[in-house]
Amino acid sequence: MVVVLPLNDNAEEETWTFFCPGCGCSHFFRTNRCREEDPLWIWDKDNVLPTVFPSITVFPRDPKRCCHLSITKGIIHYHEDCHHNMRGLEVPMEEE
Numbered sequence: 321m322v323v324v325l326p327l328n329d330n331a332e333e334e335t336w337t338f339f340c341p342g343c344g345c346s347h348f349f350r351t352n353r354c355r356e357e358d359p360l361w362i363w364d365k366d367n368v369l370p371t372v373f374p375s376i377t378v379f380p381r382d383p384k385r386c387c388h389l390s391i392t393k394g395i396i397h398y399h400e401d402c403h404h405n406m407r408g409l410e411v412p413m414e415e416e
């Protein structure tokens with residue numbers, strides 16, 4: 321089961337998406353830099369049981385939408401500052 325997919329067909333962009341069951345939508349991360357200010361992540365290129373570092377935060381300044389997670393070997397660990405009710409839980413990744 322592939323849980324990490326390219327965001328678009330431009331492989332050079334190296335932007336990847338995965339489904340977040342806490343938010344019920346997709347989030348993304350980058351592994352190369354198009355612009356100097358873009359944040360970068362390290363991904364082990366395993367798209368079945370991926371590990372991504374560091375943690376990913378969506379809407380970090382908005383407590384009503386914030387989603388903060390770590391991905392280790394295909395498991396999403398939700399941090400305590402998530403807005404949704406999966407905060408503090410560990411859940412296996414799902415297909416998009």
Ligand SMILES: [Zn+2]
Binds near residue numbers: 341342343347378388
């Ligand atoms: Zn989320």
